Amino acid sequence: MSAPMIEIAGLSVGFTGRGGATLPVLRDIDLTVRPGESLGLVGESGSGKSTLALAAMGYLKRGLRRLGGSARFRGEDMFAKSRTELEAVRGGKLALIPQNSGQSLTPTLRIGAQLGEALRLHAGLPADQHRGRVLDLLGQVRLPDPEAIFDRFPHELSGGQQQRAAIAMALAGAPDALLLDEPTTGLDVTTQAHILELLRDLAAARGMAMVYVSHDLGAIARVCDRVAVMYAGEIVLQGSVRQVLKAPAHPYARGLLASIPRLSDPALPVALGGRPPAPGQAGAGCAFVDRCAIAEPRCRGEHPALAPLPTGDAVRCHFPDRAQMLPIAGQGSASDDTRGDAPVLTLNDLSISYARPGLFDRLLGRDAAAVPTVADVSLTVRRGETLGLVGESGSGKSTILKTVAGLLGAAGGEIRFEDTLLPRVVERRSPDQLRRIQLVFQNPDDSLNPRQTVAEILEQPLKLYFGLSGQALHDRSVAILDRVRLGAHYLDRLPGQLSGGEKQRVAIARAFAAEPDLVLCDEVTSALDVSVQAAVLDLLDDLKRSQGTTYIFVSHDLAVVRALSDRVAVLYQGRLCEIGPSARVYGLPSHPYTEVLLGAVLEPDPDIAPRLTADDVVELAPPARGCAFQRRCPRKLGSICETDTPPWRMGDGGHAVRCHIDLPDLAAVLEPSAG
Template identity: 75%
Template sequence: MIAPLIEIRDISVGFTGKSGATLPVLRNIDLTVKAGESIGIVGESGSGKSTLALAAMGYLKRGLRLLEGSVAFQGQDMFARTRTELEKIRGGELALIPQNSGQSLTPTLRIGAQLIEALRLHSDVPQSEFSAKAIELLGQVRLPDPAAIMTRFPHELSGGQQQRAAIAMALAGEPTALLLDEPTTGLDVTTQAHILELLRDIARDRDMAMVYVSHDLGAIARVCDRVVVMYAGEVVLDGSTRQVLKAPVHPYARGLLASIPRLSDPRLPVALDGRPPAPGGAGQGCSFVDRCALAQDQCRSRRPVLELLPSGESVRCFRHEHAEELSLTGSGAISAKLDSDAVPALRLDDVAIRYNRPRLFDKLLGRDRASVATVDGIEITVAKGETLGLVGESGSGKSTILKAVAGLLPPSGGRITVAGGEALAPEVEQRSPDHLRRIQLIFQNPDDSLNPRQTIAQILEQPLKLYFGLSGDALHKRSAEILERVRLGAHYLDRLPSQLSGGEKQRVAIARAFAADPDLVLCDEVTSALDVSVQAAVLDLLNDLKSTQGTTYVFVSHDLAVVRALSDRVAVLYQGRLCELGPSAEVYATPSHPYTDVLLGAVLEPDPDTAPTLSADDVVELSPPARGCPFQRRCPRKIGSICDTDAPPWRYRADGHGIRCHHTIEDLEAVQREDVAERCA
């Protein structure tokens, strides 16, 4: 029998609480990973997924310690190795792709220099070939114009582009085992699908093992052979991907699947009730008992063991035979239909945004250094109480538009107004306190907005003091109430951001935005770091606030199923240009623009039998062409020279659904019907 590449035996990890008691984060975990095997680890934030993956590298976060058990890589104990030995292994034979690309990219070094350093330390590539190999790696992860990307600093890339650069760095050392901690969180649907195909091919060709930690069960379904479900630091289900995702035999796994928004279902998903127990708070019985619809008395008094079933699965549940009684789909209600006569809450008139502006010296000499606009010609009106979804690939200008509305990036042209026709000052420093309160931005990466030196209480108290003058008991009570709304308890108030998981930090960022009681909330990938159950709860919260308080949202997300569940209308962006705009139901049912069809075809479903529709010839671009249709180089429906030379016109239907294309909507829909019929045949 071939020895496992990674072997984790009865490992328990914990920390010392304020009372002096040892509180477990991982409890008696057994896991083996063979060469060439791909294992997915899923579960809610705080379940111990990332801690387990990092432990496989012989690493524990500050404050944690190994309580018992062992971790071996290639037969050698990782916790017995010296720091020098570990440095040789990490990044080479054993590589990690972290959830936050900022943890692996040095902000003061260009991308090319960082890739070359990884090649020098962890590969056998000759020095003379470093640059060519680095460009090849950047091309593999679908970064546009890799040679240009080599010269850029991390802050000059979008979040998704930074993540792809981090993936390229991890692959530079040609690892034997690759640990992936939410590696595709910041990627758009087409890039994610292509990256996952790349990882599958590399794993097969190199016989590379992968341990894939993710909230995205669609990604897990695409790349993993086996799935391990974790809850409260324990393994509760371990089986083949097909068994776990098609017919899970643990109530918790079924609850996770019911929490996932589906592209084929416009309803909001239903979140699991309650929260996981805090470390050390699971009690003597089943850790899931307080949230389980199948719980009985024995579940409270005895801890179930991990039982091996005849099917080959391992399950920790006394009543797993009854799990099929629980639904695998959600049935959440969506908010009431939007009033077509609602007052505009936000209006963008011919907005253009450029990152590169002419310098003073060039202006004095009369030089024209104006670059192609990153975003151009944006005409959008958002009604009060409406949710507008902005979708498109990484670098399409979605976050750029949000930053302009928030005053963080002044437009180079056009006008932005809010309710009542009030023009917004271009820069945040020029805006009134009322405008600052009414417009709140939630960032994609919570580390960009949470002060690491402040407690959660201090972070939430800032807007409450500034805008409402709260103090004392009223301030503490309101802070606790806000945390409860995002499914975090008052016991989080004394913690620092570094003591929270990625999903927990994002919930704090959301809570702080709503503490200001805003009229307009700009959501930049706010659910990308959340597990599916918390994501469902946050979507329900956003929907409830829209219904009860008339909150307006501009919602940016790469997850097109999430956008469908929450949005009234969808705007599709390509290279900073609008190409489709219309009611969500219509855009998803009949995606008229060829680019929208490409996006929807790349969506990953949590079903191992469903594959995305991808084109091997599809390539990404760094900037739009100087004239003609922005999508001309990638369009599978290109007519001819008119697409190269003439800007496409807007074409509308009676319901307001419009596309910007030289084809008519009717012609495109007819072609799509023929494609569907051909695939079915």
């Protein structure tokens, strides 16, 4: 076996807390990555996975310090190196690809110049060969038209293209090892799948070692050979990707897997209760003991060592055999069908345009002739049903929600709530209409006022809609908190004192305080860890059952939508492509765009490969005529797709697909395109 590329031994990292105590963030980490090997680091936020990846290049965030141990790269101790020596290695033989490349690229430098800079520092090439080498690198990361990209600024590229440019920059120094810190988080599913395929191919072709940090087990399954699961700053399980994802021997890994919603399983995922201990809060025993289903007194008193198993894994658990009994896939209840027939919300030919005529247009009496962002959306949501709205970023799904909520005024068509026409803007709606439609936002950090306590947050709808005060107000607040499974002692807390999942529960509680008929959920789980996401989905489902609420649930995550929705509508560029009962939309026949989306979903299973049938081109504006998906469609017929708006083709059970191809032809499976 070859010498390890990255070797971390006994590494502990910590910071000094308020009381002067040293609080560990990483505890006694041992890790090796060999040339050509790809290691995944997974865990919830705060588990120390990013800190560990950065420590591998001898870097610690401000305030952190090394408490012991070493991190070696090609046999050299990174913490013993001087600044200049580190500068020569970092970005050269050991490169980092960060999460948000849009922010790591210099906005004022053209892509070509940025890559040239990396070459100048790390490649030792004569300056006249830089251009050719940059174009070569841009081609290697499969950017279309490298010549054009060379002269662009970062903001002129899409998120996926920026990430590719960042990868090209990391490749400039011909690295031996790549550190990737959540490189595809925040990208659309199709883009993500393409980037992961690219990384896989690059690693194989160049024999690079990779350390891939992600909370997404689906991504890990695609690119990694081995996986280390981190919990509270420790490695709790390490082994081959197949072993860890299919038969993990640690209760935490099993809980994590069970909390992931899967496309193949319409049931709700099982939440992993509790939260990890804060730095320094882990007791003498196992750090996971408080959340573990099979914990015994021994687990509380004795800290388990990372022990090897016959399968070749190493696990930090006293009872790995018993852990194997825990479920790893959806044992949650399937979402009940609570649908009635009465329509709650009807959208008729809704269109929304952000374009406003500019000063010149107004002076010259011109109308802005822009194509509307959302056009021609008609759908009905019936009482007690959950309608999932899916699509990539820019598909207009959040725009539609905000328009229904009255926050965006510019719209054509009509919005009907039960039998009445709903005024477009919130200021013209009656208090009762306002109360009955509530909105839950994506990021609770942004939707809860940081200066208000939970009590004050909940009081607002209660005072406004029901005029409660005094003891009645307090009692109702407590009852509502109880409904979202939070205790009364949360009333005095500020949002900053809550975890992400707790914050989102408070946001949900605020919406339900109004006793709404329709709750609009805008990506409500995308800012949360998977284990927390499962708990929030379960809560939403529970509330729906007990309150008979109707949901419109917007998400880019198809598996999440599948777990919660009765019906699903697929949007592309603000146009509906397909709508129908979940089972029909997720099966065949489907719209070519739905097919592309579903094919790109990553399952946490190394044996299931995504089917990439279309390019991950990002379109900035919908086409003026014809089908919205014409430019990317793998099944495009010809000019008819560019000129004529496709007809709705009706299937069984209210399933409808908007395509020029008829349903029997759409049912045939399309083979993935090469490249």
